[in-house]
Amino acid sequence: MAGGLPGRLLLRRENPGKVSFLELFFDLAFIFALTRLSRALLDDPSLNGAFQVLLMLAALWWVWFVTAWSADWFDPRAPLIVTLLLWTMFGGLLMAAAVPTAFDGHALVFAVAYVAIHLGRATILIPALRGHPLQVRSLRVAIWFAISGVLWVVGAAVAPAREVLWALALIMEYSLARLRWPFPRLGRSTWPELQVNGRHLSERYQQIFIIAVxxxxxxxxxTYSESGLDRDSTVAFALAFVTAAALARLYLVPAGGRLGARIEAEGPPGSKLTLLAGYLHFVMIAGVLATSVAMEMTIEDPGAHDAGQLVVGVIGPALALTARILLAAVVDGSRPWARLIGVPAIIVGGLATVRLPQLVNSAVITGVLLLIVLFDAMPGLWRFSRRSGERDASDQRRHGEQPDA
Structure with a gap:
């Protein structure tokens, strides 16, 4: 079997699993998708508009996540896997292009592209995995995607039921992954069958979060380049940059690289942690997307009073930070007090500025994020300072000098 087609497709589990160029190329589709989603939310920041954007983001995230999980098992240099990634990327671009009108005239484009991505993956992999245990795993997944695909296509055709049917399809798909895709007579996947290279998936998560930022x-x-570059817009743009830097720092430090090691340490059961991390990253990216829309609204009109901007401006950072806290708790049990206090502080700061211009709203929330970063770093700075002082005192003793008081 090792010399057959499955053997040439699969990576060895001891392979370091470095991210390939083609995987990074695939991420370009997600960049385009995020820009379309933020524009859609900006055009309709109502509750219904936000729900529609959430559904589309969940679908696009599921495409990215399932593809990243699949790519972890296969050699990205194999021609068949190259074809699979390019197929998925093109389908993702079609979905992204349809985002602005996915609940109007181009629902069928969005839905058919989504279903075609998942069924196309099965069409490519199932014959190629003939005789390998992973063929049954791929078959289970394909059957369930075919069933949920009916909900997607019917939802695209029946406008009044679109949101409900698409939401049901996504709930079913996300839940079935946690249940390991059970199906009558085919059983369910075992955790070893779903085992991933933790360091590879962890690196992919980091990359996609940085793409969102x-x-x-x-x-x-x-938005700033089109604003006239006036003083208030410049301040708003600076706040957006500081917010992006703060979110990136809060994600990467201190446990940015610990997820992969934890997954590897757990072995096959680590697949459950990988899946949970996927759900939490979805929440984090949703939070960053909402923050992006809030900052765009602030740059466009810093002096306006917009309830929609306030809502997304508060919910965005609060969501991202909450999901990051939960991820840290799952990975290493840490519960940094600055972040725990930071979530309610963001909400209180937003409520306190409800009657003020949105430039002030953004400044307060950015200030809270900076304080979280500062207090987050203080224990590390204290330990560094203490170690430096101990080294200096040791050097002084070594040279016969009196240590500084």
């Missing part, structure tokens, strides 16, 4: 900077920069 990069979208915040990109959209803020484009």
């Amino acid at each position: 990069g979208e915040l900077i990109l959209i803020s920069g484009i």
Whole structure:
């Protein structure tokens, strides 16, 4: 079997699993998708508009997540896997292009592209895995995606039921992954069958989060360049940049690289942690997307009083920070007090500025994020300072000098 087609497709589990160029190329589709989603939310920041954007983001995230999980098992240099990634990328671009009108005239484009991505993956992999245990795993997943695909297509065709049917399809898909895709007579996947290279998936999560933060900077920069570059817009743009830097720092430090090691240490059961991390990253990216929209609204009109801007401006950072706290708790049990206090502080800060211009709202929330970063870093700075002092005192003793008081 090792010399057959499955053997040539699969990576060895001891392979370091470095992210390939093609995977990074695939992420370009997600950059485009995030810009379309932020524009859709900006055009309709109502509760219904936000729910529609959430559904589309959940679908696009599921495409990215399932593809990243699949790519972890296969050699990205194999021609068949190259074809699979390019197929998924093109389908993702079609979905992203349809985002602005996915609940109007182009629902069928969005839904059919989504279903075609998942069924196309099965069409490519199932024949290629003939004789390998992973063929049954791929078959289970394909059957369930075919069933949920009916909800997607019917929802696209029946406008009044679209949100409900698409939401049901997503709930079913996200839940079935946690249940390991059970199906009558085919059983369910075992955790070893779902085992991943933790360091590879952890690196992919980091990259996609940085892409989300990069979208915040990109959209803020484009909006600022079209704003006339006046004083208030410049301040708003600076706040957007500081917010992006703070969110990136809060994500990467201190446990940015610990997820992979924890997954590897757990072995096959680590797949449950990988899946949970996928759900939490979805929440984090949703939070960054909402923050991006809030900053864009602030740059466009710093002196306006907009309830929609206030809501997304508060919910965005609060969501991202809450999901990051939960991820840290799951990975290493840490519960940093600054972050725990920071979530209610963001909400209180937003409520306290409800009658003030949105530039003030953004400044307060950015200030809270900076304080969280500062207090987050203080224990590390204290330990560094103490170690430096101990080294200096040791050097002085070594040279016969009296240590400084």
